Amino acid sequence: MSDFDEPFQQSNDNIGDAIIHEHIIYPPKYVKEDQPSNVWLKSITSLALYLALGYYIFKQWEILLLVTAIVMIHELGHFFAMKFFRYNELGIFFIPLLGAYVSGSKREVSQKQSAIILLAGPLPGIIIGIVLYLIDNNSSGYYFLGLSFSRIALLFILLNLINLFPIYPLDGGQLLNRVFLDEESNWSKFFIFLSIAMLVWFAIILPFYLLLIFPAMMLLRMAGDKKNNQIEKRIENEGINTDLEYEELADKDYWQIRNILIEEHPSFKDVSPSPPFEYDQKEEKIMTTIQHLLHRHLIQDVSIAGKILIFIIWAAAIASPWLINMDLSFLNQFGF
Secondary structure (H helix, E strand, O other): OHHHHHHHHHHHHHHHHHHHHHOOOOOOOOOOOOOOOOHHHHHHHHHHHHHHHHHHHHOOHHHHHHHHHHHHHHHHHHHHHHHHOOOEEEEEEEEOOOEEEEEEEOOEEEHHHHHHHHHOOHHHHHHHHHHHHHHHHHOOOOEEOOEEHHHHHHHHHHHHHHHOOOOOOOHHHHHHHHHHOOOOOHHHHHHHHHHHHHHHHHHHHOOOHHHHHHHHHHHHHHHHHHHHHHHHHHHHHOOOOOOOOHHHOOHHHHHHHHHHHHHHOHHHOOOOOOOOOOOOOOHHHHHHHHHHHOOOEEEOOOOHHHHHHHHHHHHHHHOHHHHOOOOOHHHHHHOO
16 A cells, blocks of 8 residues: 555645645736836936047047037937837947947847848938038038038048948948848857957957957857846746736746746845745846846848848948049058
């Protein structure tokens, strides 16, 4: 009898645990309280720091204002395209001495929309540069901030053209990675590592060591993505559906994912697991991490013809200085 008694007892225990588990009342998942958004305050603060440090180093407010205007036009192109495609939590942030970027979030990401968003930054500036250059060539003598239209045009075109280089995380690199490479493929990983190596090389050759911030951030992000992939696999093994919006996530699944994060994520080692079901001081960060773990959909909606068209637009933008016979003789001093 004892040989059959023990398994029977174990089976009863499992049934009891399941009954208790089903009757647990899970409190609501964490939701950030509505409060006035400070995104634009951060944007204005970053712009002020950008201008202050730029003037402190270069001492030429004319060039500083012109470069800032070019950067602003570039980022506004990205911003309005993302707004048109209904991205959330949009903001423009300036990085002193390095440029700026637009932040935003969206769960379903389309290749076609991504291509438009990425090209909407550099193309307007390049077009403005071409127009200014043609105006100055046909009727010279136009100046703004003490600079000829040709020199202003050169700045517009070159600053935006650099952004189209196929190096991640520049617009050209993101375009290549999003539209022409599978972001989850080994080719994509190889491309990003190659971009990191090129950025390090540029930082040393120029020399402009501040550029090393980008490869450092990319390596940190890749390490974080690797850890998140491990956590995602464990969540999937628990049978939790992550193919949904955060608002659709069941309260029970929130608390289960939260416990997995506490066990697996280094940032939450000091957070107490549930039960008891109590919010922690890091709850907002936990919520944000869970939102990032929910699957993002990449809609591959660019046909072969569409990819050819995107490539032609990109190549024409890259070749624009030569197409309009712009004088680039000053580049000789840099070995080009």
